[in-house]
Amino acid sequence: MDIRNLKLFRHLAGTLHFARTSQACYITPSALTRVIQRLEAELGETLFIRDNRSVALTPAGLAFKKYSDDVLQRWARLHDELSSENILEGELSLYCSVTASYGILPDLMSLYRKAHPSVKIHLETGDAAKALIKLSAQDADMVIAALPDLLPKDLIFQPLAQTPLVFIAPLQDPEIILHAQGGMDWERTPLIIPDHGLSRDRIDKWFAKENCIPNIYSRVAGNEAIIVMVSLGFGIGLVPRMVLEESPFLNRVRILEETPELQPFVIGLCTRKKTLANPRVKALWSIADKIIV
């Protein structure tokens, strides 16, 4: 009957789909199943009628949904009350990959500033790969970055957004894409991919799985640069869609549809567990927490 469980329940009541909710909330379907089972046991009521094909709220589930909504709303209000009591001062240092900053940072920062106008924000943007290093070196209190495959134990991560990796091709020079039977010829079409970092790992893994040796035309540091290179017709590239959407070169490239499905990027707020003791950090953390609610 934890706040977290109420949130999970409510999300599921919205999607009516265990797999989708578990993905969106970053827990395994197994854990989600049992969260619901526990709620049901505690209430002594079935909340969802479910089989492999369908999930539906029972009347008791509906009553519990209203309860959850009320409690979560009251919870948000409590937070407002508490944060308005606490006028924080001092400085908060935030590091943000350029990739990560698009679309997310503004929302978060404007909420934070409203709640704590006298906290000075020290913001640095830079290479996504450096984000976690900055944290561990205590060079930044918090970072906004993509969730790596392996998060160090002393860090905690809170997802804020998700964005798929997309392949892009120049609008001019369509002949740059070479075809084999059955689709694109990945071994000959020139590729422009990141020099290092998470999306590089993902594409490398895919090529390895496919037993395919790509024709890497150019390795580039920085997603923005990749878009430029692609727009100039040097090859096809791989970037997080969120970066593409903000790019001034958006209208010079197109997204390729028939490309491998790579695991999407999960962008979120990350900090050292210990740093959460810092009230300014804690404050941003719980603001982020409310955003997903």
Place this chain on the structure above:
Amino acid sequence: MDIRNLKLFRHLAGTLHFARTSQACYITPSALTRVIQRLEAELGETLFIRDNRSVALTPAGLAFKKYSDDVLQRWARLHDELSSENILEGELSLYCSVTASYGILPDLMSLYRKAHPSVKIHLETGDAAKALIKLSAQDADMVIAALPDLLPKDLIFQPLAQTPLVFIAPLQDPEIILHAQGGMDWERTPLIIPDHGLSRDRIDKWFAKENCIPNIYSRVAGNEAIIVMVSLGFGIGLVPRMVLEESPFLNRVRILEETPELQPFVIGLCTRKKTLANPRVKALWSIADKIIV
């Protein structure tokens, strides 16, 4: 942020006393301390200012108290809604020691009947010592009884009331109490104590601790009988105060003030963990749960 933690917090906010709340809520002070610490960590706010001598709510604590009250009230409403959906039928068997039944049973039963009028109650009263046996033998779904010193692992207990053990003396024949220097002479004053059961254990333990061999005039089965014997002037007796208060012989005896402090009786509802799956049992369980809230 569990319902249970909210209840604990709220109780503490009322008593402002860790030891008292932990006793009343049947957890160790250590656990209570850490429940509060966890709440404080989760909220990032101090809820109580405390030292060894005093406990006081902070402003944040007050805000959280209001939150707790609201949530617990909403929680009770949810239960009302759910139970009004579920019209239960069938039978519920309840065993109740005579001791235990005074004062508690009527409240509980009238609430239960209001919520589930078509459940037939099979009620049996009898010796308190048999209560747990009845449960284990599946002879009763639930019992109301005193909490024994050691509760079998497969049972769960929910406290409902507490009553001290009191010594009583006849109003007539005051000379029956013999005095030594410093107070009553426990070795010579004739005693009327229970033949067996929890209060017998308690008094035996006390005599052992005091290195004192009591003058047991009579061993009696059944607290009601003890009161009768005492009222007739046969000696002094030991009974739970709750039993005394309901006795027709109340005005023929008096409570002795300067007597050893024995651990009070904790009267409550008890059932097998597994039996909670039975919806009628579960229903009474959660009604009892609401009584203490």
Place this chain on the structure above:
DNA sequence: CATTATATTTCATTATTTGAAATATAATGT
């Protein structure tokens, strides 16, 4: 009939919570 989509179990691991006892600290009584 194989494949796919989906929820649930199982099992081993990890994390959390607990009680008992020790500790710390301030007030009170002698």
Place this chain on the structure above:
DNA sequence: ACATTATATTTCAAATAATGAAATATAATG
């Protein structure tokens, strides 16, 4: 001044609960 009492907190080992990965179950779809 010093032992005693009352009280909250820590420490430590043990018990409980929650988790993810993989296996399983089940029904729909191609």
